[in-house]
Amino acid sequence: MDRETLRQTLKSYFGYDTFRPMQEEIILHTIGGGDSLVLMPTGGGKSLCFQISALVMEGMAVIVSPLISLMKDQVGALKANGIAAEFLNSSNDEGLNRDIINRCLEGRIKLLYISPERLVGGMMQVLQQAHIALFAIDEAHCISSWGHDFRPEYTQLGGLCELFPDVPIMALTATADKITKQDILKQMNIEDARTFIGSFDRPNLSLDVKRGYSAREKLRSIVELIRRHPGESGIIYCLARKTTEALAEKLQKEGFAVGVYHAGLPNSERDRVQDDFVADRIQVICATIAFGMGIDKSNVRFVVHYNMPKSIESFYQEIGRGGRDGLPCETILYYNLSDIITLRKFADESGQQEINLEKLQRMQEYAEAQVCRRRILLNYFGETSDKGCGNCDVCHTPPQTFDGTIIVQKALSAIMRTGEQIGFTVTIDILRGAMSPEVVSHGYNQLKTFAAGRDIPYRDWHDYLLQMLQMGFVEIAYNEDRHIHVTDLGKEVLYGKRSVQLAVISREDFSVKARRKRQQEEQRASSVPAENDENKELFEKLREVRKRIADEHQWPAYVVLSDRSLHHLATEKPTTLAAFGNTFGIGEHKRDTFGTQFIEVIKEYAPAQEGLPFPENTVETPATEKPVSYMEQQKQLHANAYAPWTEKDDEQLAKYVKEGISVKEIASLMERNNGAIRSRIRKLGIEL
Ligand SMILES: [Zn+2]
Numbered sequence: 001m002d003r004e005t006l007r008q009t010l011k012s013y014f015g016y017d018t019f020r021p022m023q024e025e026i027i028l029h030t031i032g033g034g035d036s037l038v039l040m041p042t043g044g045g046k047s048l049c050f051q052i053s054a055l056v057m058e059g060m061a062v063i064v065s066p067l068i069s070l071m072k073d074q075v076g077a078l079k080a081n082g083i084a085a086e087f088l089n090s091s092n093d094e095g096l097n098r099d100i101i102n103r104c105l106e107g108r109i110k111l112l113y114i115s116p117e118r119l120v121g122g123m124m125q126v127l128q129q130a131h132i133a134l135f136a137i138d139e140a141h142c143i144s145s146w147g148h149d150f151r152p153e154y155t156q157l158g159g160l161c162e163l164f165p166d167v168p169i170m171a172l173t174a175t176a177d178k179i180t181k182q183d184i185l186k187q188m189n190i191e192d193a194r195t196f197i198g199s200f201d202r203p204n205l206s207l208d209v210k211r212g213y214s215a216r217e218k219l220r221s222i223v224e225l226i227r228r229h230p231g232e233s234g235i236i237y238c239l240a241r242k243t244t245e246a247l248a249e250k251l252q253k254e255g256f257a258v259g260v261y262h263a264g265l266p267n268s269e270r271d272r273v274q275d276d277f278v279a280d281r282i283q284v285i286c287a288t289i290a291f292g293m294g295i296d297k298s299n300v301r302f303v304v305h306y307n308m309p310k311s312i313e314s315f316y317q318e319i320g321r322g323g324r325d326g327l328p329c330e331t332i333l334y335y336n337l338s339d340i341i342t343l344r345k346f347a348d349e350s351g352q353q354e355i356n357l358e359k360l361q362r363m364q365e366y367a368e369a370q371v372c373r374r375r376i377l378l379n380y381f382g383e384t385s386d387k388g389c390g391n392c393d394v395c396h397t398p399p400q401t402f403d404g405t406i407i408v409q410k411a412l413s414a415i416m417r418t419g420e421q422i423g424f425t426v427t428i429d430i431l432r433g434a435m436s437p438e439v440v441s442h443g444y445n446q447l448k449t450f451a452a453g454r455d456i457p458y459r460d461w462h463d464y465l466l467q468m469l470q471m472g473f474v475e476i477a478y479n480e481d482r483h484i485h486v487t488d489l490g491k492e493v494l495y496g497k498r499s500v501q502l503a504v505i506s507r508e509d510f511s512v513k514a515r516r517k518r519q520q521e522e523q524r525a526s527s528v529p530a531e532n533d534e535n536k537e538l539f540e541k542l543r544e545v546r547k548r549i550a551d552e553h554q555w556p557a558y559v560v561l562s563d564r565s566l567h568h569l570a571t572e573k574p575t576t577l578a579a580f581g582n583t584f585g586i587g588e589h590k591r592d593t594f595g596t597q598f599i600e601v602i603k604e605y606a607p608a609q610e611g612l613p614f615p616e617n618t619v620e621t622p623a624t625e626k627p628v629s630y631m632e633q634q635k636q637l638h639a640n641a642y643a644p645w646t647e648k649d650d651e652q653l654a655k656y657v658k659e660g661i662s663v664k665e666i667a668s669l670m671e672r673n674n675g676a677i678r679s680r681i682r683k684l685g686i687e688l
Pocket residue numbers: 371372373374375388389390391392393394395
């Protein structure tokens with residue numbers, strides 16, 4: 001088999017001109033009869049390895065997959081490309097399953113997807129009568145009890161090489177860890193298999209981390225993110241089920257089509273939400289980590305981590321669900337002090353405390369990165385990169401630091417003087433000089449450090465304490481009511497033996513002015529691809545055609561054509577079937593089946609307009625800015641402006657005043673303007 005034939009097969013079935021790195025080598029090795037272990041990231045093009053092999057080999061490929069949804073998606077996409085693929089699983093009725101088996105035995109199926117239960121539960125013997133080209137074991141880490149998704153049925157797959165000694169086996173996984181890799185080879189009995197490690201780099205995923213945001217700030221920043229992606233899909237991962245529900249409700253109130261997905265929901269509801277998301281009826285999913293396994297949706301344009309994930313593996317797998325079509329996908333990770341406290345507690349209480357704390361530590365290092373974030377990720381997966389990626393927040397705005405030794409010393413001193421008997425909140429109370437009940441009852445207001453950090457706002461103290469925790473100057477004693485202890489390293493700082501660089505706190509500015517500026521910048525940024533002549537209006541029209549075809553076939557839109565193919569069509573504007581078929585991601589079958597429907601629309605936009613007497617739209621109408629009322633403006637500046645005061649608000653306000661916090665700072669804490677705070681204080685008759 002020569003490389004040219006492989007490329008022709010790739011082009012005629014899938015419409016791609018070139019393979020991604022490693023794919024060709026893996027396919028050639030498989031065709032030659034060799035076993036292989038393929039390690040590639042989610043979205044790295046693993047499935048094409050066995051799909052092309054199956055198409056060029058004689059006989060049928062059997063693909064073992066643990067996930068019904070993934071089988072459904074892949075078989076759907078293969079059929080849309082005119083490939084004879086089917087799946088056998090419990091979601092089919094038995095009549096259909098029998099019919100599929102018959103077609104397998106008659107050699108009329110090219111790729112058969114099957115669940116491990118069904119294969120080891122009798123189908124292995126049945127398949128001995130069929131002509132099998134290869135076995136592909138997807139999500140192969142399920143075979144290892146070391147991995148996080150252990151499936152006992154997988155362990156019986158070790159019998160395949162005895163029953164089918166001449167059939168090559170391809171084991172595929174996105175898990176990089178060493179023990180799991182060795183375990184897969186051993187248990188599958190393919191210890192001589194060649195290991196292929198694809199690059200874990202996904203350069204189209206942008207990386208951004210935002211530290212210390214309050215719930216309200218996160219919400220605002222997420223709303224802006226969704227507005228930046230009108231009509232485009234995104235996933236928001238949260239740590240807790242409750243958070244997914246609360247966040248979804250808030251986003252729904254903002255007018256977005258949002259669904260909730262977590263393991264506590266009934267199966268039928270989860271399936272419905274997933275289907276709605278895949279078919280673009282829901283724009284955003286708020287989910288726990290339960291969501292995403294087995295989703296092949298290629299046009300996810302943003303992935304948000306509302307809380308910090310517990311390991312880099314989980315994080316990378318989750319962001320890997322974005323941008324599968326190779327187009328840009330934005331990823332944002334928010335994290336704050338309480339995430340760390342919760343996650344450390346989970347890790348502490350887990351069965352594998354040491355491993356889990358270590359994994360969390362690596363995740364924190366990523367979040368705290370002072371160098372290119374992609375370098376840290378790639379390094380984690382065993383790849384080295386010696387330059388910045390240019391597509392992460394650290395590369396865009398290198399972090400700034402300042403000498404924070406005195407700040408850190410003040411905090412450490414406050415903690416030490418209480419005999420390490422306080423948590424973060426009381427520490428800040430002492431530093432800020434707040435007469436809170438805890439402070440007064442323990443006499444902390446008599447300490448030398450009382451009010452020593454009054455010049456630093458409450459929220460900034462929060463951030464500095466988080467940085468101190470990250471840098472290992474303090475630790476949390478979970479067994480002592482979460483009191484903070486100063487570490488030996490911290491003591492070095494306290495006694496002047498070590499200086500500290502703190503990161504300058506940068507927060508997104510949500511003011512009207514800043515928001516406008518961002519919008520302008522984004523418009524500029526988004527107009528860059530338009531330089532390559534893409535017709536935006538045509539793109540939208542093509543999207544409509546795609547939607548119509550998708551609905552007719554009850555397919556997700558991206559199965560008809562990917563976003564990337566649509567962009568190519570809107571740019572290249574092919575008006576003949578041949579040219580259409582030569583477009584990225586369009587194979588012969590799609591060309592012949594839907595080509596004319598798209599071409600009809602493209603013709604309306606193709607350059608045949610020489611005869612026009614006047615060029616249209618030569619006069620640009622200036623964009624008129626709507627005047628914003630004062631009330632509107634205040635509402636945009638302060639989230640709670642003009643919101644009625646609740647009893648709880650009043651209590652909080654009284655508390656702040658009592659603690660001696662300034663009006664300006666109370667205004668920022670309560671997200672109202674200074675005037676509103678002053679007038680409320682007067683109204684309640686509180687003494688300043
Ligand atoms: Zn970078």
